[in-house]
Structure formats: structure tokens, C-alpha cells
Amino acid sequence: MKSPVIIGSSEGAVKYMGGFKTIANLVKAMHDDLGITVPIAIHLDHGTYEGAMKALEAGYTSVMFDGSHFPIEENIAKTKEVIEAAKQKGASVEVEVGTLAGEEDGVMGSGEVADPEEVKIMADLGADMIAAGINNIHGPYPEG
Template sequence: MFNKRLKTLKDILPMARQGKYAVAQININNLEWTKSALNTAQECNSPIILGVSEGAKKYMGGFEAITGMVLGMIDFYKITIPVILHLDHGTTYEVVEEAIKGGFSSVMFDGSKRNIEENLEISKKVVALAMEHGVSVEAEVGSVGGEEDGVVGGIRYASLDECKRMAALGVDALAASLGSVHGHYEGEAKLGFEEMKEYSKATGLPLVLHGGSGIADDLIKKAISCGESKINVNTEIQEAFCDALVVYFESEKYKIGKGYDPRNIMKPGLIAMNNAIENKLKLFGSTGKA
């Protein structure tokens, strides 16, 4: 059972859907990412979803280490906003189980690389397990294109029938692939706004937009008005961090004083991430909604 200081998608997404705003999922990679997402969301009085991919889990030393870090920071920084600790793109029942045992309050099962029958079958088992533990579930239908942790896939639009069948299993949020991609878009995003409206209405579920980076602000706003209530942002935050460190090293600031101190090296990256996250929370309309 997860620590009650954490919340689930059930606590925040129905309200977001009703109020026509979206909650950001920020994918975390390490201590700085976690600190930035928590503190920025707190300053903006916004709920926040911390996404952890299977790759990030390995990188950070496992689910329990991540849960410990997040809970410790919630206490230390006096975070009072709703925080959801969410497995991003769990590809097997086993990894979902491991995340729940490791203290996560929310999981995504991504069966999009399987056929729909198998996807539904495993999603059903995931929902049953999650319900036992009060954990929320996001499931994927269709296939978000692009590259996620080294896995490259093409876009496949979700169908209404698939969405209805997935919704009937009792999932809390639906990642219906409607044209977004992981990483950067080549050219302008072609999002299925009509389908978003239709699927959102037909399922009654909050929709999840994966690959929120590189989509123009007006398209993001339109997607929110069409039923997208959770938007995952990863690439843009990584780029903001990276760009700031490039400037730090190119300007040779590391040669001045204690510029070699890792905490000084990280500082410009942290500030850049704070700003990038703040911009997303404002764009998604979740500020003041905690």
C-alpha cells in the first residue's frame, strides 16, 4: 500500500476534466528533476504527476529508492500539493506489480505493442491488482509513435471500439493515441481533435496526451478543451536542462571559484527546468488548482 501522502489519478483527473485543464506528468530522471517538479508545482499551487519509466527506474536504483526520495522531499520541502507517483509505460504485469510493491500510487500499463485482445487481457489483470491497493491505472490504446526509452514505434490511431472496451475494464485514465509522438514532432502535429471529443464523451474518462513536447501551445489548449486531462512532458524539460549546462560549460564558469562543485554545475540546469515546468503548468491551466 502506498504512503497516504501520495495521491492517485482518481483524486485529480476527474476535476481537471470537468474544469477543462490538464495536469502535467513530468518524467523524473534523478534528484534534480524530482526537486524541480515538486518545488515548481508547489510554487504554482498545482497538482503534479511524477512519471517514472522502466529505464528511469533502473537508472535511479529501483522503485523503493525513488519512492523514498519523493516522500523524503515532500516532507523536507513542505510540499502540500497533490503528488502522484506514477509508473510510465509499464510494459508487463510484473513491472506494474513491482511498482505497486515499491510504493507507487499510480501505474500505466502500456500494452500498445501487443494485439488489442492481449492488451485488454493484461490491462484487466492490472486493474484488479491496482484496485486491491487503491492505486490508479492508465492504459494505452492505439500506439503513440516516436522513441521512448530506445523503443521506436509508428503512430496508430486508437479506435472508438478499443477505447470503449478499455474503459469498461475500469481504468482511470486513457492514453488514446491520436497523433502525438514521443520526442519531437517532425513538422506540425496532426492531432485528432474530433476523436478526442468523441472518445472522451463515449468513455467518460480523462484522456492522456503522450509526447506533449514540441506541440504548439494553441494545439495543446485545443486538445485540453477536447478532453485531454493529463499531458506528459519529458523531452522539453531535458532540453532546457541540457541547454543551460551547455551555456555553463561554454562560458567556462566551471573554472571560476568552486564552479566545479556538482551543486554549482547543476544550478543553472535546475533553474532552467523550474522555468520550463512553470511554463507548462501555466499553459495547461493547472496553476492554482491544487
Template sequence: MLSNAKKILNDAKKGKYAVGQYNINNLEWAKAVLEVSQEKKAPVILGTSEGAVKYMGGFNAIVGMVEGLMKDLKITVPVVLHLDHGQSVENCKKAMDAGYKSVMFDGSELEINENVKRTQEVVNYANKHNASVEAEVGTVGGTEDGIVGGINYASLEECERITTTGITMLAASLGSVHGHYQGTPKLGFKEMSKYAKATNLPLVLHGGSGIPNDQIKKAIGCGEAKINVNTEIQEAFAKGIRKYIEEKLDQKGTGYDPRKIIGTYAYKYMKETVSEKIKLFGTANKA
């Protein structure tokens, strides 16, 4: 059974560790993340962008796939299925209607009053569906699946305003970016600590791929309880496919079988990436 994110993130905040949100793009992605999480006894969040939802067939298809995998793989750790960067109240509602137990309404490009208004509508709907809600203030830089933004630090006032809606977790933009970093990331650790204390909410770090390990650990100590990882898993997948083709395994016997193309190196590298993140975030044995 799918869980919402409230308990696992509150536990992470208190325990000074972080739960990873690993964005998925197909069955192999979901299976790899679930298997590693079960092996490591780690609670996990499966994230789906709106682009990934469209690619995989829709909200109902994804819920069915994830719940089926959990049953057949005998997954017992808490699993949260989360809509990442929901661009409209309507899409957040559709996700919850399909069975998602967690959604993000991304109103970061809106004026704060409008962001609060729409976030409140999502929260009210989520309360009827036993679902958790993430909101964002400020702007995460970079590009991810059609979401483009320049870095714009969140203010304490914005954080306090959005918190009044009853959200479960807060994505306060403090220097991270989606995709690849240009140079060394410069995160606002001082603000993280200040905002975590002022809102008393688990903070969410978007753009977790590419941030040096020491900065990740420092961010967790400052209140970041949910860390999103996408780019590094995509790179692991691409690296595995490239290696398989370069070794010309697709030309040997039935090597053209897509299960072999995806399920050999790409699958192995994705699992290794998730395993490394679970160790870094301190999530092992927290289920």
C-alpha cells in the same frame, strides 16, 4: 503521502484544465518539479519510465526519495508517483508493491484482446493498493527511453473495450509523438472529443513536448486531462549544463562541485520549464 490520480484527473476533466506529468531522472529533477508545483499550488504527477527506474536504483529507492522530499520540503499539493509505459504486468505490480499509487500498463503493441486481459490484471491488483491505472490503445509515434513506435490512431472500439477493465485514465493515441516532432503535429481533435465523451474518462496526451500552445489548449478542451512532458525538461537540463561548462564555471574555485554544476543553470531552467507548463495547462491554484 502519495496520491493516486483519480480525483485530480477527474477534477481536471470537469474543470477543463490538465495536470502535467513531468518525467524525473534524478533527485534534482524531482526536487525542481515538486518545488514549482508547491509554489504554484498545482497538483502534479511525477513520471518514471522503466529506464529511469533502473537508472535511479529501483522502485523502492524512488518511492523513498520522493516521499522524503515531500516531507522535508513540506509539500502539501497532491503528488502522484506514476510508472510510465510499464511494459509488463509484473513491473506494474512491483511498482505498486513499492508504494507507487499510479501505473501505466502499455499494451498498445498487443492485440486488443490481450491488451484488455493484461490491463484487467493490473486494474484488479491496483484496486487492492488504492492505485490508479492508465492504459494505452493505438501507438504513440517517435522514440522515448527505448519505447519506439509509428503513429497508429486508436479506434473508438478499442477505447470502449479497454474502458471495460475499470481503468482510471486512457491514453488514446491520436497523432502525438515522443521526442521531437518532424514538422507540425497533426492531432485528432475530433476523435479526442468523441472518445472522451464515449468513455467518460480523462484522456492522456503522450508526447506533450513540442506541441504548439494553441494545440495544447485545444486538446485540453477536447478532454485531455493529463499531459506528459519529458523531452523539454531534458533539453532544459542539457542547456543549463552546457552554459555552465561553456562559461568555464567548473574551472573556477570549487565549481567542479556537482551540486553547482547541476544546481545552477540546469536547475533554474528545469524549474522555468515546469512553471511554463503549469501556466499553459491551467493547473495553478488547483491543488
């Protein structure tokens, strides 16, 4: 279809696939060796601070830093650092404000509506994308 592609991974998947560098190098090698002509983004979904930094260092072109479980001040501080590191690498950053209900890699969220002021703060930090909690569910649906 000649459309750009996003190859996404979670930190759980990264453990089973040999690490961030293995995934990034595999995707880049396939792109070059197979003569793929469409852009390919290598994305970390719902990453921790440490995971986002490792993914950027390994060559991921996009990371989602999910600091929604931190108090907002800590989420902002860590988000600033991830954005600065990503911009140095030419990568994009998605951040989360408010939590999504459900489970991602063993982390459970209760779900909530994000505070619009907090969303604006994250946007002003230079986040490329914002995942804002709107009472939505991510991952497996809870029973009942």
C-alpha cells in the same frame, strides 16, 4: 504555488535512480520531512506489465501500462490484471490503445488511430485514463 504535483519516471530512468522502491521512498520521505502539503502522485510512464506491477508494489500511486504493442486480447487481459492490482493499492491506471508514433525508452511505435470499440473496452475495464493513438507522435520526432 500550492498545486498538486506528478513525479513521473520511465523504466529507463528507474534503472539509473536505484529502482522503484528507492524512488517511491525518496518522494514519500521528502513529502514528510519537508512538510509538503500538496498531493504528490508518483507515476510510471509507458510501463511494461512487469514494470507496472513492480511500481505498484513499491508504492507508486499511478501507473501507465502500455500494452499497445500486444494483440488487443492480450492487452485487455494484462490491463485487467494491472487495474485490479492498482485498485487494491488505491492507485490510478492509464492504459494505451493504438500506438503513438515515436520512441519511448527504446520502444518504437508506428502511430495509428485507435479503434473506438477497443477504447470503449478499456474504459469499461475501469481504466482511469486512456492514451489513444490519434496519429500523434511521442518522444523524439523522426528525421524528415
